Amino acid sequence: MAAPRDQRETVEAEGSAGCRRSSGVEVVQPADPAAPAPLCPHGPTLLFVKVNQGREETRRFYACSASRDRKDCNFFQWEDEKLSEARLAAREAHNRRCQPPLTRMQCVERYLKFLELPLSQRKFCERCQQLLLPDDWEKHHEHQVVGDISVTQLRRPSRLLYPLENKKTNAQYLFADRSCQFLVDLLSTLGFRRVLCVGTPRLHELIRLEASGDKKSNIKSLLLDIDFRYSQFYLEDSFCHYNMFNHHFFDGKAALEECRAFLQEDEGEGVIIVTDPPFGGLVEPLAVTFKKLIALWKEGQRQDDNHKELPIFWIFPYFFESRIRQFFPSFSMLDYQVDYDNHTLYKHGKTGRKQSPVRIFTNIPPNKIVLPTEEGYRFCPLCQRYVSMENQHCEHCDSCTSKDGRKWNHCFLCKKCVKPSWIHCTICNHCAVPDHCCEGPKDGCFVCGELGHKRTACPNISSSKSAHKAVRKQKQRKSNTVKLETTKGHPMNHPSAIRKKKRRERAHQYLCS
Ligand SMILES: C[S@@+](CC[C@H](N)C(=O)[O-])C[C@H]1O[C@@H](n2cnc3c(N)ncnc32)[C@H](O)[C@@H]1O
Numbered sequence: 265m266a267a268p269r270d271q272r273e274t275v276e277a278e279g280s281a282g283c284r285r286s287s288g289v290e291v292v293q294p295a296d297p298a299a300p301a302p303l304c305p306h307g308p309t310l311l312f313v314k315v316n317q318g319r320e321e322t323r324r325f326y327a328c329s330a331s332r333d334r335k336d337c338n339f340f341q342w343e344d345e346k347l348s349e350a351r352l353a354a355r356e357a358h359n360r361r362c363q364p365p366l367t368r369m370q371c372v373e374r375y376l377k378f379l380e381l382p383l384s385q386r387k388f389c390e391r392c393q394q395l396l397l398p399d400d401w402e403k404h405h406e407h408q409v410v411g412d413i414s415v416t417q418l419r420r421p422s423r424l425l426y427p428l429e430n431k432k433t434n435a436q437y438l439f440a441d442r443s444c445q446f447l448v449d450l451l452s453t454l455g456f457r458r459v460l461c462v463g464t465p466r467l468h469e470l471i472r473l474e475a476s477g478d479k480k481s482n483i484k485s486l487l488l489d490i491d492f493r494y495s496q497f498y499l500e501d502s503f504c505h506y507n508m509f510n511h512h513f514f515d516g517k518a519a520l521e522e523c524r525a526f527l528q529e530d531e532g533e534g535v536i537i538v539t540d541p542p543f544g545g546l547v548e549p550l551a552v553t554f555k556k557l558i559a560l561w562k563e564g565q566r567q568d569d570n571h572k573e574l575p576i577f578w579i580f581p582y583f584f585e586s587r588i589r590q591f592f593p594s595f596s597m598l599d600y601q602v603d604y605d606n607h608t609l610y611k612h613g614k615t616g617r618k619q620s621p622v623r624i625f626t627n628i629p630p631n632k633i634v635l636p637t638e639e640g641y642r643f644c645p646l647c648q649r650y651v652s653m654e655n656q657h658c659e660h661c662d663s664c665t666s667k668d669g670r671k672w673n674h675c676f677l678c679k680k681c682v683k684p685s686w687i688h689c690t691i692c693n694h695c696a697v698p699d700h701c702c703e704g705p706k707d708g709c710f711v712c713g714e715l716g717h718k719r720t721a722c723p724n725i726s727s728s729k730s731a732h733k734a735v736r737k738q739k740q741r742k743s744n745t746v747k748l749e750t751t752k753g754h755p756m757n758h759p760s761a762i763r764k765k766k767r768r769e770r771a772h773q774y775l776c777s
């Protein structure tokens with residue numbers, strides 16, 4: 265069984281809408297970090313624990329790091345489970361069978377042969393998502409095949425390939441041209457010479473297009489992505505088949521060395537990581553991976569540069585801000601709204617812009633990043649950063665406080681700005697959505713009840729006693745809530761409850777994508 269990521273999301277994205285649930289699955293560190301985790305076809309698996317009402321279950325299990333769809337990877341092993349030699353051998357054979365049919369080297373050879381073909385012989389099978397050499401034609405003659413594949417098409421594989429839309433695993437949401445061009449221009453203005461694109465195939469190709477075009481940008485790019493189809497279009501120095509949830513290079517040491525050389529070129533000067541992970545992905549394993557990439561970069565630095573940070577753009581929904589800052593406290597969130605071409609909810613459509621919740625988290629000082637004024641962003645001299653059009657500077661908070669791009673209002677009782685739709689509730693003693701369940705689960709920690717952190721960051725998390733106490737408290741609160749609500753009618757039939765459910769579904773739809 266792959267860990268049910270949709271449950272994991274409820275733990276991570278809590279607070280994004282409606283009342284919280286405290287059940288789900290979390291990643292945990294193994295007792296002996298040096299002991300190797302069992303392998304699935306996607307590399308080392310991760311150790312998970314089920315969390316029920318804020319309490320961790322005792323038995324932990326290994327599951328796939330990359331896939332949350334059992335159809336893609338059904339790996340499951342209890343942490344304390346001992347496997348027979350026969351089962352281990354069967355697993356190894358299965359892992360080998362699941363690897364791509366061609367080695368990286370074979371892909372490169374095919375690509376070079378393809379480039380030598382005259383235009384009339386350059387064909388692409390849409391069904392198999394594969395560039396065809398003349399020897400392959402026969403095998404695909406009943407498939408939908410397109411011909412005359414031009415160099416321009418070869419340079420834009422993200423347009424030739426269909427985006428993988430398995431919501432539970434890949435969710436390949438591709439940047440809209442406007443956002444992609446903004447990123448390329450920004451990287452160039454900031455003076456970067458190398459970009460490590462982690463899960464950003466469209467950005468990778470635009471950087472390379474500009475480098476080969478008239479604009480004379482000389483930025484180099486290396487793409488790390490789990491989508492093997494991209495290996496048909498790039499040489500070894502510009503694509504590595506990679507899993508960003510466990511820092512696994514499918515092509516072993518040679519690929520790792522490509523990545524190392526890329527990060528360490530010029531003693532690590534002029535390089536940035538840009539990553540846009542699938543939004544359903546867990547923050548912690550991603551953070552662990554990015555820290556490994558940072559360590560790889562650091563190895564190549566001069567001693568006197570030791571204090572420097574590797575610049576990163578991590579593109580992710582705004583409601584993960586506190587989670588990301590937990591791992592990278594120096595990161596700030598930019599107001600820029602990243603748009604996608606193929607996302608049903610958040611694309612810049614003809615019908616007008618739906619506000620995308622996706623932002624850029626970065627350790628580059630925000631005052632160095634100019635956002636496009638023609639799209640309504642403006643510079644706040646007090647905050648020393650560009651902000652959204654409606655994000656107003658609050659003199660009480662001394663900051664432009666909006667996170668979602670709408671104007672937020674200051675609440676003098678809470679002493680902070682809150683979403684425009686929220687009201688101050690005198691029962692809960694803080695601002696909340698008008699139809700919240702009073703005295704229901706607070707937006708704070710499930711273990712100790714503090715508002716400043718979530719259970720995953722709770723300093724008391726190891727103390728199971730306090731966890732049990734908190735759960736009991738929580739249950740007590742819940743039963744009070746029910747008592748209160750029964751006087752108002754059944755909570756789930758209330759129109760506000762239906763609205764809330766819809767909102768949660770919308771948030772969930774986004775997260776699961
Ligand atoms: C949300 S899309 C981002 C695409 C980006 N917006 C672009 O246009 O270039 C996520 C990307 O991460 C890749 N991806 C998904 N799971 C991955 C994993 N476990 N390791 C590495 N890449 C992964 C997908 O193939 C996809 O390219």
Ligand SMILES: [Zn+2]
Pocket residue numbers: 304305306307328329330331336337338339
């Ligand atoms: Zn797997």
Ligand SMILES: [Zn+2]
Pocket residue numbers: 389390391392393403404407
């Ligand atoms: Zn085919």
Ligand SMILES: [Zn+2]
Pocket residue numbers: 644645646647648656657658662663664
């Ligand atoms: Zn401001």
Ligand SMILES: [Zn+2]
Pocket residue numbers: 658659660661662665673674675679680681
């Ligand atoms: Zn305020």
Ligand SMILES: [Zn+2]
Pocket residue numbers: 675676677678679687688689693694695
């Ligand atoms: Zn308030």
Ligand SMILES: [Zn+2]
Pocket residue numbers: 689690691692693696700701702703
């Ligand atoms: Zn209340």
